[in-house]
Amino acid sequence: MNIFKLEEYLTKYEFSDKYLLCCSDAESFTMSEIIDMAAPEDKKLWGELALKYTEPYGHPLLRKQIAHLYSSLLDENILCFAGAEEGIFCALNALVDSSDHVIVLTPCYQSLLEIPRSKGAEVTEIELKEKNDWRVDLEAIRGAIKSNTTGIIINFPHNPTGQVVEEDELKALIAICEQGGIWLFSDEVYRLLGKPEQPWASPAACLYDKALSLGVMSKAFGMAGVRIGWIACKDKDVIHKMKLMKDYLSICNSAPAEILSMIALNNKDAILKRNNKIVADNLKLLDEFFIEYSHLFEWVRPQGGCVGFVKYKGAVSVETFCHLLVNKQHVLLMPASIYDYASNYFRIGFGRKNMPECLEQLKEFLHHEVISP
Numbered sequence: 001m002n003i004f005k006l007e008e009y010l011t012k013y014e015f016s017d018k019y020l021l022c023c024s025d026a027e028s029f030t031m032s033e034i035i036d037m038a039a040p041e042d043k044k045l046w047g048e049l050a051l052k053y054t055e056p057y058g059h060p061l062l063r064k065q066i067a068h069l070y071s072s073l074l075d076e077n078i079l080c081f082a083g084a085e086e087g088i089f090c091a092l093n094a095l096v097d098s099s100d101h102v103i104v105l106t107p108c109y110q111s112l113l114e115i116p117r118s119k120g121a122e123v124t125e126i127e128l129k130e131k132n133d134w135r136v137d138l139e140a141i142r143g144a145i146k147s148n149t150t151g152i153i154i155n156f157p158h159n160p161t162g163q164v165v166e167e168d169e170l171k172a173l174i175a176i177c178e179q180g181g182i183w184l185f186s187d188e189v190y191r192l193l194g195k196p197e198q199p200w201a202s203p204a205a206c207l208y209d210k211a212l213s214l215g216v217m218s219k220a221f222g223m224a225g226v227r228i229g230w231i232a233c234k235d236k237d238v239i240h241k242m243k244l245m246k247d248y249l250s251i252c253n254s255a256p257a258e259i260l261s262m263i264a265l266n267n268k269d270a271i272l273k274r275n276n277k278i279v280a281d282n283l284k285l286l287d288e289f290f291i292e293y294s295h296l297f298e299w300v301r302p303q304g305g306c307v308g309f310v311k312y313k314g315a316v317s318v319e320t321f322c323h324l325l326v327n328k329q330h331v332l333l334m335p336a337s338i339y340d341y342a343s344n345y346f347r348i349g350f351g352r353k354n355m356p357e358c359l360e361q362l363k364e365f366l367h368h369e370v371i372s373p
């Protein structure tokens with residue numbers, strides 16, 4: 001398998017540089033903040049928790065709570081994982097074969113593309129385009145279908161552009177899948193973070209028997225360190241197949257992480273309210289910033305999640321720009337090359353409380369460096 005460029009890049013900078021302006025998660029919570037939110041029965045679960053193996057499919061109460069996020073699903077339709085990443089690995093290893101043709105929307109989080117490739121499948125990339133506001137291109141997908149197309153892989157709200165899929169687009173995509181008996185892997189890890197102009201599209205797994213919806217505590221809930229993710233799917237055979245893969249990886253989830261996730265899900269509204277306010281406040285500042293620096297930057301304003309893809313119009317390459325910025329000012333952005341996307345874009349993140357401070361540092365850098373168009 002090729003190196004996971006994005007994770008390597010973050011490993012290099014995330015824990016040493018001060019101004020992380022490309023993070024893809026919402027502001028995190030401390031242990032005591034989460035424990036303080038716990039209802040008496042959850043406090044009891046926490047205090048009496050035995051640190052033994054947990055149930056391979058996930059704690060029954062946790063699965064039940066996750067199922068509440070999906071109007072037409074039950075706990076038996078949920079399989080928990082160590083983060084979303086393990087879910088991607090298990091699902092795509094369980095579903096993809098070397099004789100398959102799979103369609104992936106790009107640019108994307110690399111494992112969505114890399115794992116089908118590593119299985120020897122034929123992979124067609126459908127590139128999202130800025131001129132279409134990064135929206136899903138249904139005609140391009142329809143045109144790419146072959147007799148051996150078995151799967152389509154999407155991610156909305158999208159990393160890195162922050163574009164969303166609307167309900168009618170998703171239903172039209174599902175109609176394409178239904179025609180060919182194609183499964184749909186829908187990475188929805190940024191769902192519920194941000195405030196799209198239209199109501200959130202339903203999770204794909206609620207609309208289609210052959211859809212898998214990927215969710216996680218890392219992004220909207222700001223709890224990446226608990227490493228709890230899940231896949232929702234109506235097809236219980238698929239759930240079982242993925243569990244057989246999980247048996248070779250984490251086996252089961254971390255016991256404390258399950259309880260912390262349950263507490264957070266019991267306080268979902270308060271947590272999302274806090275994180276969505278941070279995102280909305282940061283977006284306002286970014287709106288002003290992009291007006292002030294329109295000679296240097298341009299973006300399609302993100303609709304969901306907490307990342308956006310910015311076109312850099314300066315004199316040097318975006319690589320050089322990001323490199324100088326992190327080395328001189330300790331401000332981290334993520335150039336498009338990390339997504340194997342050969343254009344002058346970078347990813348910016350706005351889910352964290354210190355984003356205004358990071359933005360000030362970026363301005364400081366722009367005032368001192370001569371990087372005019």
Ligand SMILES: Cc1ncc(COP(=O)(O)O)c(C=O)c1O
Nearest residue numbers: 024083084085109159189216218
């Ligand atoms: C689109 C997408 N899917 C999956 C993941 C993996 O999430 P986690 O780190 O919670 O496993 C990420 C992380 O950035 C992501 O952006």
